[in-house]
Amino acid sequence: MTARFCRPLAALLLASLALPAHAEDKAGTPTSGEVQLTDEAYKVFAQPYIDKDEWRDLPVRHRYVHGGFKGTDARFSIYFPPPAQYQGRFFQHVTPVPGSENEGQTMPPGAFNKIGFAIASGAYFVETNGGGTVNLGDGSAVRQPDPSLTAYKANAAAALYSRTVARGMYRAGPYAGKRPFGYLYGGSGGAFRTIVGFESAPGVWDGAVPYVPGSPMAIPNMFTTRIRAMRILDDKFPQILDAIEPGGSGDPYAGLTPQQADVLREVTRMGFPMRSWFGWKTMGIHGLAALYPAIKMVDASYFTDFWTKPGYLGFDHPEQFSDARLQFTSTIGALITGAEAARLGLNTDASNNRERGGVDTAFKARAEEEGKRIVAVRLSAMPPKVNFLGGDLAVLGGNAKGSLIPVARVIGDIAVLGVTDPAVVAKLAAGDEVRIDNSNFLALETYHWHQVPGPDFKVWDQFRAPDGKPLYPQRPFLMGPAFMRASFGPMQTGVFQGKMILMSSLWDREAMPWQADWYRQRIAQHFGAAADQHVRLWYTDYAQHGDELGIEDPTRTVSYNGPLQQALRDLSAWVERGVVPPPSTQYQVADGQVIVAPTAAERQGIQPVVRLTVNGGQRIVVKPGQSVQFVGAITAAPGGGTITAAEWDFDGSGRFATAGKVGRGRKAVTVTASHTFDKPGTWFVTLRGSAQRPAAQGTPYALLQNLDRVRVVVQ
Numbered sequence: 001m002t003a004r005f006c007r008p009l010a011a012l013l014l015a016s017l018a019l020p021a022h023a024e025d026k027a028g029t030p031t032s033g034e035v036q037l038t039d040e041a042y043k044v045f046a047q048p049y050i051d052k053d054e055w056r057d058l059p060v061r062h063r064y065v066h067g068g069f070k071g072t073d074a075r076f077s078i079y080f081p082p083p084a085q086y087q088g089r090f091f092q093h094v095t096p097v098p099g100s101e102n103e104g105q106t107m108p109p110g111a112f113n114k115i116g117f118a119i120a121s122g123a124y125f126v127e128t129n130g131g132g133t134v135n136l137g138d139g140s141a142v143r144q145p146d147p148s149l150t151a152y153k154a155n156a157a158a159a160l161y162s163r164t165v166a167r168g169m170y171r172a173g174p175y176a177g178k179r180p181f182g183y184l185y186g187g188s189g190g191a192f193r194t195i196v197g198f199e200s201a202p203g204v205w206d207g208a209v210p211y212v213p214g215s216p217m218a219i220p221n222m223f224t225t226r227i228r229a230m231r232i233l234d235d236k237f238p239q240i241l242d243a244i245e246p247g248g249s250g251d252p253y254a255g256l257t258p259q260q261a262d263v264l265r266e267v268t269r270m271g272f273p274m275r276s277w278f279g280w281k282t283m284g285i286h287g288l289a290a291l292y293p294a295i296k297m298v299d300a301s302y303f304t305d306f307w308t309k310p311g312y313l314g315f316d317h318p319e320q321f322s323d324a325r326l327q328f329t330s331t332i333g334a335l336i337t338g339a340e341a342a343r344l345g346l347n348t349d350a351s352n353n354r355e356r357g358g359v360d361t362a363f364k365a366r367a368e369e370e371g372k373r374i375v376a377v378r379l380s381a382m383p384p385k386v387n388f389l390g391g392d393l394a395v396l397g398g399n400a401k402g403s404l405i406p407v408a409r410v411i412g413d414i415a416v417l418g419v420t421d422p423a424v425v426a427k428l429a430a431g432d433e434v435r436i437d438n439s440n441f442l443a444l445e446t447y448h449w450h451q452v453p454g455p456d457f458k459v460w461d462q463f464r465a466p467d468g469k470p471l472y473p474q475r476p477f478l479m480g481p482a483f484m485r486a487s488f489g490p491m492q493t494g495v496f497q498g499k500m501i502l503m504s505s506l507w508d509r510e511a512m513p514w515q516a517d518w519y520r521q522r523i524a525q526h527f528g529a530a531a532d533q534h535v536r537l538w539y540t541d542y543a544q545h546g547d548e549l550g551i552e553d554p555t556r557t558v559s560y561n562g563p564l565q566q567a568l569r570d571l572s573a574w575v576e577r578g579v580v581p582p583p584s585t586q587y588q589v590a591d592g593q594v595i596v597a598p599t600a601a602e603r604q605g606i607q608p609v610v611r612l613t614v615n616g617g618q619r620i621v622v623k624p625g626q627s628v629q630f631v632g633a634i635t636a637a638p639g640g641g642t643i644t645a646a647e648w649d650f651d652g653s654g655r656f657a658t659a660g661k662v663g664r665g666r667k668a669v670t671v672t673a674s675h676t677f678d679k680p681g682t683w684f685v686t687l688r689g690s691a692q693r694p695a696a697q698g699t700p701y702a703l704l705q706n707l708d709r710v711r712v713v714v715q
Helices: 003-016 040-045 114-120 147-169 189-200 221-232 237-244 258-269 274-279 288-298 301-308 338-344 361-370 439-444 458-463 479-488 514-533 561-577
Strands: 048-056 062-069 075-080 089-094 123-128 181-187 207-211 327-337 374-379 391-395 404-411 414-417 433-437 499-505 535-540 587-590 593-596 609-614 619-622 627-635 642-649 658-660 668-676 681-692 704-714
Touching (some): 048 147, 075 147, 114 123, 147 181, 181 561, 207 561, 221 258, 221 439, 237 274, 288 404, 301 439, 338 374, 374 433, 499 514, 499 561, 514 535, 514 587, 514 593, 535 561, 609 681, 627 642
Parallel strands (some): 089 181, 181 207, 499 535, 609 704
Antiparallel strands (some): 048 062, 062 075, 075 123, 327 374, 327 433, 404 414, 587 593, 642 658, 642 681, 681 704
């Protein structure tokens, strides 16, 4: 969720609160036969057009078709393979929020290029702008768009029309005249849109792969629990991580105060993967930057109640905030534009409240894009230093008097603005009296205490009394479902036609892994004993939330893009030929944590399992210059192909410069290596193993990876 969507989202939230809690927008499409654009649910998209049709050679040879629907801002791009490569299907990617219909073109050639992967899989590729701003044709200038239009109907309309274009293109050959099979996939907010579309538009798509999905209670609760831990445990994370790293004590609570231990226990029970705290310095607040203004608009009284009413932590225990609350009054000394921020190397990303030291080139590039827009203010006095994760700039004088402008971070005497209204910021001037105040953001840290849902959300059990009632005062409504109704219309039900493969990551900080299991349980409630005929859930260990090209730390994490690609191929084989995919990952959920079986044979799914030892364990102490021997075992999942690579990283660089011999066509290999460390220090050695199905070998696609690490102390 990006900053530009926060104001419309807040307006939609207010509108959604007027609806009954059960209100849903059903598509009303036929449940049998072929769906058409002329059906009632899609009449707003009844006039498609094409404004560009040409052959292109990058990233691979394809026919590019671009167009839209008259009377709407909905746009689509379709990428067709040459007839000889076409196998009668299409893949359609859904973004978290409506965006560009040309995002696939921005991906570099190689393993992560969605267009290249689709065509290599015998599919054409479809993407849309999510509908843009849809003209409902009722003459109302103030009516909010129907959320289902941008949630899934614009995507469905593009899918339906793509079949018409495909029939015209593939007039000869084995697929002439045949209805193309369609598969929808998307991650994070795109997983919401994938699920809602697949459930609400039967007959449009034949299968779906939602990945890193949330639940109706994800927003904003997965972020609020996180920021409390980020603030209170900030200087304790090094020792927490040392305890849980390979060769550590195994006790992350050792040395913590009772309050710190309670906070760590709470965030872990809410589902945050403890191993993923390795990124505590740079992980930022993610989507909360965009969500905060909307929460403040629709539940404004919470931020007063928190400090003034019993049952709220700010009133009951204000001493817990004595060294964290910042209420500092000053005047604006100068306004800082994007160009000036670029020169200073300021981080202007509202979702990442951390500074990384020095002039960060990514921050600089982002600030340069802001140009002349005001992105920060320099105060005339230096505020006290606190662990500031977010707050507000209250304007006390001048043309913007009375405004409350979000602040992403405070760096010395500079307040970097967060998700803002440019019209309000433009009224600021040097000399205006302002107050930096993080009271509201501190209040957000326990917002989830006052958002206790039904008993099927087990991670909230820690906030229930033995009789099941909430321990703390509850807000008038649950924010998560309100966000869902405002953004997507329908709610997840687990009721759909076709097949689905769910993908989730065990190190996911943004969509806690238990949420994929929560949705799988909804599916099981509907299908009962036949659930396995309709769904798989594959967890990827050591993987996080993002599907971008780079990963945060290659010595700690792997990409789930390879498993995602294999899921799309397995889904199409399941639907089209009845080829049953590998079983779901075997796991259990305990105190909010998803725990997978230890061996590849027990774990199932498709990801290989890697086990690395040094001197038979996870830790060794040696002297400089002493040779160290490592032994690694890589085992492919029963349905995960054969081992294709074993790569070693001895220096923590993430380059994996040393390769091990794995042979060909083997399901399990043992590799050994020796290395000498010349300098004293602590080193974590990583072994990364790869597997692929035979059909994928020799290509960059559907690469299945995992890793393991050990500790070497040189002294």
